Amino acid sequence: MSAKDKRQRLIDAAYKVFSRKGFNNASIKDIAHEAGITPGLVHYYFKNKEELLFSVQSDIQERYHIQYDGKKESEMNPLDVLFEIKSRVEKDPDWYRWRYELYSLGLKNDPYKQEVANILLNGRESLSNPLKNLNVEAKETDALAGILLACFDGLALQKMFDDEFDLDQTYKLLIDLLENYLKKRKN
Numbered sequence: 001m002s003a004k005d006k007r008q009r010l011i012d013a014a015y016k017v018f019s020r021k022g023f024n025n026a027s028i029k030d031i032a033h034e035a036g037i038t039p040g041l042v043h044y045y046f047k048n049k050e051e052l053l054f055s056v057q058s059d060i061q062e063r064y065h066i067q068y069d070g071k072k073e074s075e076m077n078p079l080d081v082l083f084e085i086k087s088r089v090e091k092d093p094d095w096y097r098w099r100y101e102l103y104s105l106g107l108k109n110d111p112y113k114q115e116v117a118n119i120l121l122n123g124r125e126s127l128s129n130p131l132k133n134l135n136v137e138a139k140e141t142d143a144l145a146g147i148l149l150a151c152f153d154g155l156a157l158q159k160m161f162d163d164e165f166d167l168d169q170t171y172k173l174l175i176d177l178l179e180n181y182l183k184k185r186k187n
Helices: 003-021 028-035 039-045 051-067 078-089 093-108 110-132 140-163 165-187
Strands: none
Touching: 003 028, 003 039, 003 051, 003 078, 028 039, 051 093, 051 110, 078 093, 078 110, 078 140, 078 165, 093 110, 093 140, 110 140, 140 165
8 A cells, every 4th residue: 555545544434533533532552553554654645634634625626626627617516516515424424423523622722723713714615606697696695604604604514413404405405596586596
């Protein structure tokens, strides 16, 4: 296995461990065990647990943006983006567990606050691009992206705690509200 493969394996393992146990409860030993690598080797690739945390976040951002690489803003369908975000709740709940873990760290620890602020900014920016295709005014695009980001995080949280929560119906209503908003803007 190459050094690059081992490093990626550690990042993937850390994502799972941090998402499930939380950053403060996770140990380098836990991550090494998940990766099938000796704990000492973790420190060869990462100075400390914090560096690994930020490497995981960088990897997640990169993977998310890869799916939209090469697409022009005009080719990005906002509904497709919405449904992709919705699908994460059921397909990859660790993605949201990870986000909530980072939010918690950012609220409690100044060193993580800027990283969380950047995550939220990147989220709003990635939503703003497809919204521009809907002829939303530039000054309102960022505000609408912020509202949608809050909806996505909040709806995912509700679904993760309540299996009976009807995520499909809720997203349907969210889409209806968005469409009504856009119709009202045209008039």
